Amino acid sequence: MTPDNPVYAAAVWIIPLVIAIVFHEVAHGLMARALGDPTAQNLNRLSFNPLRHVDPVGTVILPLGLALAKAPVFGWAKPVPVDHRRLRNPRWGMVAVALAGPGMNFALAAVAAIVIGLSFGQLEAPPQGLAGFVMANLVNFLLINIFLAVFNLLPIPPFDGGHVVQGVLPRRLAADWAKLARFGFPLVIVLLVVVPMIWPGASIVAKLVGPPADWLVRQYLEFAQLFAGGPR
Numbered sequence: 001m002t003p004d005n006p007v008y009a010a011a012v013w014i015i016p017l018v019i020a021i022v023f024h025e026v027a028h029g030l031m032a033r034a035l036g037d038p039t040a041q042n043l044n045r046l047s048f049n050p051l052r053h054v055d056p057v058g059t060v061i062l063p064l065g066l067a068l069a070k071a072p073v074f075g076w077a078k079p080v081p082v083d084h085r086r087l088r089n090p091r092w093g094m095v096a097v098a099l100a101g102p103g104m105n106f107a108l109a110a111v112a113a114i115v116i117g118l119s120f121g122q123l124e125a126p127p128q129g130l131a132g133f134v135m136a137n138l139v140n141f142l143l144i145n146i147f148l149a150v151f152n153l154l155p156i157p158p159f160d161g162g163h164v165v166q167g168v169l170p171r172r173l174a175a176d177w178a179k180l181a182r183f184g185f186p187l188v189i190v191l192l193v194v195v196p197m198i199w200p201g202a203s204i205v206a207k208l209v210g211p212p213a214d215w216l217v218r219q220y221l222e223f224a225q226l227f228a229g230g231p232r
Contacts, residue, residue: 003136010064012133016141017063020105020148021077022053027104028097029080035093037086045080053077079158091174095167098160105149109216112142113224121228142220150213154204156191158184 003009026048029040040046045053054060058076087093116138120127127135153161157180166177180187196203 003132008133012136012140013144014060014063016137017144018050018054018059020108020141020145021059022048022050023104023108024101024148024152025053025077025080027100028082031097031100032080032082032087032093035096036088037083037093039083039086040080043081053080091167091171095164098163098167101160102149102152105145105152109142109145109149109220110223112138112145113220114227116142117224117227121225143217146216146220147209147213150216151205151209154208156187157181158188 003012026046029046032039033041033046050059055076055078082094082097084090084094087097116135119138120135126132152159153164155161155165157163157166157177162177162181162184166174169177191204196205
């Protein structure tokens with residue numbers, strides 16, 4: 001199977017995306033449990049089994065379509081349930097729970113960078129065959145984790161960044177901000193799909209997510225070089 005094969009092209013994006021999304025969601029649940037809320041654990045949502053987290057549209061159909069269209073690949077899973085009332089400090093606990101997901105993605109990107117540096121850092125040519133497939137998954141794993149982290153930090157509901165904003169706002173404003181959550185999914189569709197279709201230069205992904213994500217990718221690849229070994 002070659003890189004230009006559609007199945008290959010989809011696999012090297014969807015495999016790392018599913019792993020990144022599952023770890024992202026489990027991180028939310030682990031942080032919530034550490035801060036007093038066992039809801040995710042009680043519902044068996046701290047499992048790393050992808051089937052417990054997969055959203056058919058957000059985890060499979062949308063990423064597959066984006067991968068085949070050679071567009072930026074992103075997606076989502078079923079959110080891990082968190083009951084803020086059971087957190088020891090509901091206000092700041094929710095901020096910590098929200099940041100745990102992107103934090104996990106940044107950590108996974110670092111792991112990918114280390115493995116890339118140790119395993120492929122001194123190759124003079126791109127690996128072929130199985131090694132090439134593994135390399136493509138690792139590189140995409142790094143890219144996806146960085147993109148997911150930055151994407152989820154957008155300060156709008158229902159993203160993690162929206163929960164952070166809610167946590168730092170004065171209580172009165174936070175209550176009003178929380179009301180936007182009910183419009184979260186339609187808002188995402190409007191901002192990410194409808195607006196760019198009407199005004200191509202107004203793409204949130206290109207304007208707000210792309211530049212910091214690209215900068216971080218460069219930093220992580222430089223970090224990978226620290227583990228490449230041999231002369232530079």
